[in-house]
Amino acid sequence: MSKKILIFFLLLFVATVGLIAGFWGVKKAKPQERNFTIEARQYAYSPERIVVNRGDKVTIKLSSKDVTHGFYLEGHDIDAKIRAQYPHFWLRHPSQSDEYEQVDEINFVAKKSGKFRYRCSITCGTFHPFMQGELIVEPNFLYPASVGLVIGLSFACLFYFYRKET
Numbered sequence: 001m002s003k004k005i006l007i008f009f010l011l012l013f014v015a016t017v018g019l020i021a022g023f024w025g026v027k028k029a030k031p032q033e034r035n036f037t038i039e040a041r042q043y044a045y046s047p048e049r050i051v052v053n054r055g056d057k058v059t060i061k062l063s064s065k066d067v068t069h070g071f072y073l074e075g076h077d078i079d080a081k082i083r084a085q086y087p088h089f090w091l092r093h094p095s096q097s098d099e100y101e102q103v104d105e106i107n108f109v110a111k112k113s114g115k116f117r118y119r120c121s122i123t124c125g126t127f128h129p130f131m132q133g134e135l136i137v138e139p140n141f142l143y144p145a146s147v148g149l150v151i152g153l154s155f156a157c158l159f160y161f162y163r164k165e166t
């Protein structure tokens, strides 16, 4: 077998493996819809920590086990009021208005990666100041890296074969 053919097959192999890995990454890390139900009680949230990927579409439902609680989410302009025994709750965007609006869920896209605390914004008892949890938004490097790999390799292959033809 000539050296040229060997190199050709080697390149073909590398490109194939790269493309498979790229498509696998794209599929695996694609932004998803994430649903959470967070229950508030004196003096904690359950779950205390939710983890999503950057780009995910996040839906949060809130309920209270005992008294009226708040839910202020750092960095997202979200503040809710949760009363016990109600299937819905009340939401406001502090930068826009002080008025609460009755809602069934909170929806947002996790645009920024990082750690965002959520904490009770309505005094609910002695240990109210300690009532908090956190939303973790992972940077999700896999997605842009995989998309880049697929696009990059596709162009490299096209370019290679185009050059061969001419």
Ligand SMILES: [Cu+2]
Pocket: 041, 042, 043, 068, 069, 070, 120, 121, 122, 123, 124, 125, 128, 131
């Ligand atoms: Cu509270």
